[in-house]
Amino acid sequence: MSLRHAVLAALLSGEYSGYQLTKAFDVGVANFWYARPQQLYLELSKLESDGLISGREVVQQTRPNKRLFMVTDAGLAELARFAASVSKPSFIRDDLLVKVQAVDHVDVAPVIAQLDQRAAAAAAKVEILDKILRRFRGDLDEETYLRHGSPIGPYLTCLRGRLFEQEHHDWSVRAAALLRDRATRNGDPPPVSGQSR
Structure with a gap:
């Protein structure tokens, strides 16, 4: 599994900004995949470049503008492909x-x-x-x-x-x-x- 699949799965809940995604990872997704905030922002950029997510700019009056991301049809197809692939056994490294x-x-x-x-x-x-x-x-x-x-x-x-x-x-x-x-x-x-x- 790559970080891209964890990010795509997290975005299935709806539109998230990068900040909201880091919070979602910190609380929920970290149970099965850990990533630093910098890694998440980099992955969002890659996913958008690859057409697996789309972003839209949200203008805010009192704060800097933000981008919200959601999974595209291509992203859903990638998740479907990933879900059908064979999973590797998990292991402990502690x-x-x-x-x-x-x-x-x-x-x-x-x-x-x-x-x-x-x-x-x-x-x-x-x-x-x-x-x-x-x-x-x-x-x-x-x-x-x-x-x-x-x-x-x-x-x-x-x-x-x-x-x-x-x-x-x-x-x-x-x-x-x-x-x-x-x-x-x-x-x-x-x-x-x-x-x-």
Whole structure:
């Protein structure tokens, strides 16, 4: 998958300015594809040049003018082609896991501190994603929304992001607690606990 497909998918919700797109990526799309704002602005320019999105200028009185972008028919065709292509298996690439792998041979305290930080960050993301999911559902319970609600695609990707972050949180809390307990039993001073949920 390339960034272009993630941007096209994000623009399916309607017209976005570059700024709005960076916010959408920061909250929703970041669950499955991370991109810096500079990358997004560059990709918008490429997509428009390739005819996959169209932009229009919006004149604003008190602020600088802005461009709003939307997916074209060619962009929809590109997304259809992409959706029909075979997906590669996902994989984990996380430097904190390398540190945990080496924990028997390095100072455990900074690794535990990083696990505590990761747990706190994951807990904060879970809260944000829960709010987004509730906003999608409105008055519907989750099962009803999953069967009949719309849009379903963004909901499912947000749900996957929430499950990922919850699992990340739970594993980080457990790993930090186990390492902290082992350090205490081995006679080392217990590392200071960080904030976690």
